[in-house]
Amino acid sequence: xxxxxxxxxxxxxxxxxxxxxxxxxxxxxxxxxxxxxxxxxxxxxxxxxxxxxxxxxxxxxxxxxxxxxxxxxxxxxxxxxxxxxxxxxxxxxxxxxxxxxxxxxxxxxxxxx
Amino acid sequence: xxxxxxxxxxxxxxxxxxxxxxxxxxxxxxxxxxxxxxxxxxxxxxxxxxxxxxxxxxxxxxxxxxxxxxxxxxxxxxxxxxxxxxxxxxxxxxxxxxxxxxxxxxxxxxxxxxxxxxxxxxxxxxxxxxxxxxxxxxxxxxxxxxxxxxxxxxxxxxxxxxxxxxxxxxxxxxxxxxx
Numbered sequence: 214x215x216x217x218x219x220x221x222x223x224x225x226x227x228x229x230x231x232x233x234x235x236x237x238x239x240x241x242x243x244x245x246x247x248x249x250x251x252x253x254x255x256x257x258x259x260x261x262x263x264x265x266x267x268x269x270x271x272x273x274x275x276x277x278x279x280x281x282x283x284x285x286x287x288x289x290x291x292x293x294x295x296x297x298x299x300x301x302x303x304x305x306x307x308x309x310x311x312x313x314x315x316x317x318x319x320x321x322x323x324x325x326x
Numbered sequence: 327x328x329x330x331x332x333x334x335x336x337x338x339x340x341x342x343x344x345x346x347x348x349x350x351x352x353x354x355x356x357x358x359x360x361x362x363x364x365x366x367x368x369x370x371x372x373x374x375x376x377x378x379x380x381x382x383x384x385x386x387x388x389x390x391x392x393x394x395x396x397x398x399x400x401x402x403x404x405x406x407x408x409x410x411x412x413x414x415x416x417x418x419x420x421x422x423x424x425x426x427x428x429x430x431x432x433x434x435x436x437x438x439x440x441x442x443x444x445x446x447x448x449x450x451x452x453x454x455x456x457x458x459x460x461x462x463x464x465x466x467x468x469x470x471x472x473x474x475x476x477x478x479x480x481x482x483x484x485x486x487x488x489x490x491x492x493x494x495x496x497x498x499x500x501x502x503x504x505x
Contacts, residue, residue, distance in 0.1 A: 258427035
């Protein structure tokens with residue numbers, strides 16, 4: 214996982230993992246969540262996800278909620294993780310405002326809606 | 327199910343992986359291999375996508391068990407593991423199948439291949455030099471054949487090192503732009 218979290222920015226993978234874990238979810242659930250919410254744009258590889266989850270557990274941004282009967286682990290976001298997500302959303306909004314301020318266009322409405 | 331066997335040799339895991347996928351596209355599903363002898367089971371053409379990874383530890387290490395189990399929980403199947411290698415497959419119908427999707431994890435994976443190739447290259451280059459010395463100094467012509475063989479292997483591995491280093495360089499550039 215890239216270490217650019219030091220600068221405040223999260224990678225897309227980390228951002229969607231944290232969002233997925235607002236509901237306790239296992240690994241495959243995280244991959245499915247990221248695919249569904251981004252319309253198949255963000256596809257997390259299981260090896261990438263494994264590394265990211267271990268780093269997030271160490272940082273205490275997520276924790277293990279429970280271990281299911283089939284020994285699969287359910288992960289969940291912690292309060293610390295939720296703060297990180299709030300900060301990231303604020304940062305992303307700022308980026309969008311700066312971008313639109315310069316280009317003058319509302320990209321979201323033009324291209325997506 | 328009918329089994330078929332093929333002899334093949336690869337110095338680059340991406341070439342091995344594409345070969346397994348070409349075989350799977352024809353309906354021959356890889357099951358295991360013993361050194362250079364690959365075993366396939368006859369099945370439906372294009373049913374599986376194969377991916378090969380080089381683990382950080384030996385495949386029987388506790389840490390490797392955890393990685394393999396995690397990948398299997400995401401709908402893939404570990405078909406075979408040997409030394410530090412793990413061969414996975416996933417049903418094509420289940421969508422795209424990649425194990426490493428971010429530049430950092432890809433770089434770390436290529437680096438493991440790079441280091442392994444460097445170690446194997448060094449061993450072969452060392453054996454070439456020893457055999458050449460024995461052949462020339464001790465005038466023992468019998469040492470030239472092993473010298474030539476290890477030199478060929480060393481050249482192939484040097485090319486493989488070049489390819490991995492090139493990949494890592496490209497990914498590092500991508501990382502600067504896209505994080």
